[in-house]
Amino acid sequence: MRLLQKILDFFLFSNFFIAICATALVWETYLLNGMPISVRLGVMAFFATLFVYNADSLLPYKFNQDVPLTPRMAWVQKNRLVLMAIAATSAMCVFTLYWTAAFELSFWFMLHLAVVAGVYSIPVLPDREGYIPLRDVPLLKVFLIAYVWSAITVQLPQMEAGRDLFAADSLILFVRRFLFIFALTLVFDIRDMQKDKLTGTVTFPGMWGIARTKRLALMALLLFALLLPASVSWPVRIALGLSAVAAAWVVWNAHEKRSYYYFLILADGMMLLQFLLVWLLI
Secondary structure (H helix, E strand, O other), X not given: OHHHHHHHHHHHHOOHHHHHHHHHHHHHHHHHOOOOOOHHHHHHHHHHHHXXXXXHHOOHHHHOOOOOOOHHHHHHHHOHHHHHHHHHHHHHHHHHHHHOOOOOOOHHHHHHHHHHHHHOOOOOEEEOOEEEOHHHOOOHHHHHHHHHHXXXXXXXXXXXXXXXXXXXXXXXXXXXXXXXXXXXXXXXXXXXXXXXXXXXXXXHHHHHOHHHHHHHHHHHHHHHXXXXXXXXXXXXXXXXXXHHHHHHHHHHOOOOOOOHHHHHHHHHHHHHHXXXXXXXXX
């Protein structure tokens, strides 16, 4: 049993699971557009997510915060060298896949995503007491996460396929993905409510309370489920509707005392579930 626990902790805390979820959403975009799946771009998204999340978890200032030590942070402290190796290997894989790709991805588009992801947790913005990262700007965190995830999992696949990013269907898909990720990100703000209060980070749960934050997340999921072009088939509508219902259940039952595994498996797992439902019912 302890061995299984260690394996699960490694899989979750080293961010392999969230990287798989990123790949799943990239491939879902191909399925929704009726395009052949690009394994290469999915693998790029996997390693990019693995690098960003592990690099973020290793930032020195996170270990100096006066907040209770979470199971994840305790695990990270014990396994820094492993995470460094994973992050370095992932970065090399991303660069290799990008520079040797047969398809074209806009360098500037990729660069702006890298910059946003980089300054998300690195203190670069001047503040009264020094510098703060973008994530500490009041209420900005959830919007940044939803934007970057939507850009990577929606815009990059369409760019690779040569589709118009500003066509109506492309924009609707981007907005829908944004709403879905936005709702899930609010769940993590509920989890981190006490920590954010201690660090002075202004979030929706801290400002509005948990009940109103849940209602905001549920409203985003409702819009996600309703905002579908008329051309979308009924099997796809059912798949996306079921994923919205499952995500709503996770939102409704979320509270800050929930196990860490509730958030890392169930909340993040809603992305993987959505892909599987689309893949099975399309």
